[in-house]
Amino acid sequence: MAVRCPASHPDDPTPxxxxxxxxxxxxxxxxADGCEHHAARLLASLDGGRVYALxxxxxxxxxxxxxxxxxxxxxxxxxxxxxxxxxxxxxxxREQHGR
Numbered sequence: 319m320a321v322r323c324p325a326s327h328p329d330d331p332t333p334x335x336x337x338x339x340x341x342x343x344x345x346x347x348x349x350a351d352g353c354e355h356h357a358a359r360l361l362a363s364l365d366g367g368r369v370y371a372l373x374x375x376x377x378x379x380x381x382x383x384x385x386x387x388x389x390x391x392x393x394x395x396x397x398x399x400x401x402x403x404x405x406x407x408x409x410x411x412r413e414q415h416g417r
Contacts, residue, residue, distance in 0.1 A: 335355035351372065358390055362394065
């Protein structure tokens with residue numbers, strides 16, 4: 319198995335997409351560095367998470383992760399029906415509320 323970034327969830331089968339570029343922090347300031355792909359998936363799964371670019375990241379890395387996370391469902395690698403608000407992406411929740 320290929321080594322993946324610290325932001326990748328053990329149950330997420332997807333490979334990293336690019337180098338480690340950002341740090342994702344949860345509401346308690348615990349964090350993980352990750353590639354943009356896994357960082358977005360992690361951020362989408364956190365309530366109150368934040369993302370910061372690492373010093374050597376490509377310009378706009380944190381913004382790209384933040385924008386991608388908006389449309390990703392929490393724990394998106396878990397299959398099954400998604401009906402509860404906590405199971406939907408932030409974009410889907412806004413759409414349901416007409417915002």
